[in-house]
Amino acid sequence: MARLTRSFAVGLAIASALTAASAAGGEVRVSITVLTPEKKTVPAAGAVVWVVDPAAAKQAAAAAKPKIASKGKRFEPHVAAVPVGGTVEFPNLDGIYHNVFSLSEKARFDLGLYRNGASRTMSFESPGVVRIYCNIHPQMAALLVVIDGAIWAQAGADGTAVLANVPPGKATVHAWDEKGGDFTATVDVSASAPTPLAIALDGSSWRESGHKNKYGKDYPPPDDDGNRY
Numbered sequence: 001m002a003r004l005t006r007s008f009a010v011g012l013a014i015a016s017a018l019t020a021a022s023a024a025g026g027e028v029r030v031s032i033t034v035l036t037p038e039k040k041t042v043p044a045a046g047a048v049v050w051v052v053d054p055a056a057a058k059q060a061a062a063a064a065k066p067k068i069a070s071k072g073k074r075f076e077p078h079v080a081a082v083p084v085g086g087t088v089e090f091p092n093l094d095g096i097y098h099n100v101f102s103l104s105e106k107a108r109f110d111l112g113l114y115r116n117g118a119s120r121t122m123s124f125e126s127p128g129v130v131r132i133y134c135n136i137h138p139q140m141a142a143l144l145v146v147i148d149g150a151i152w153a154q155a156g157a158d159g160t161a162v163l164a165n166v167p168p169g170k171a172t173v174h175a176w177d178e179k180g181g182d183f184t185a186t187v188d189v190s191a192s193a194p195t196p197l198a199i200a201l202d203g204s205s206w207r208e209s210g211h212k213n214k215y216g217k218d219y220p221p222p223d224d225d226g227n228r229y
Contacts, residue, residue, distance in 0.1 A: 043159025050152035060150035061085035075142035091119035179203030
């Protein structure tokens with residue numbers, strides 16, 4: 001009887017461990033490459049991947065605190081992500097004035113002109129890509145991916161992104177890259193081992209394009225007031 005009791009206890013411990021692993025979810029390791037306009041296949045560094053789950057996005061929005069800073073007359077980072085309903089902070093870290101605006105269909109806004117040390121925020125309620133600019137410096141451009149999910153990651157320099165704690169079973173994984181565009185795949189997530197997903201995007205037709213200022217007009221030529229602007 002003692003041996004049976006010990007066997008039952010061991011079995012119960014194993015079952016509990018499996019239940020805990022299942023509750024914790026699995027890991028999806030996404031490897032993303034993109035074909036460039038020069039016909040070279042390279043890692044899609046900075047690409048955003050996420051598990052589509054609109055119901056969970058709102059819950060995740062409160063915990064997400066992304067920032068896109070004005071620094072060195074550039075936006076840092078160039079690509080960022082936030083769940084639907086999330087708020088992004090836009091601090092000015094330069095010793096000059098900056099503006100932050102977008103004419104994107106998903107989110108049209110203008111945070112106005114503000115100086116070093118100041119920061120303004122904007123909330124995003126619709127999923128999609130929001131293109132963000134400065135009305136003073138045409139070289140400043142950022143891309144914000146507003147995602148309909150609570151689990152997301154960005155690819156590193158090697159094009160790898162890891163989605164953690166994905167519920168076991170069928171999951172819809174979405175990816176977006178500046179050059180390669182959108183990609184969607186369905187994977188079977190395991191709680192016991194990482195689930196691999198390889199994505200090859202075609203960015204061969206991508207071309208960098210200019211943009212208008214917030215008034216829909218060309219940017220004026222730069223003036224001599226470099227210290228202020």
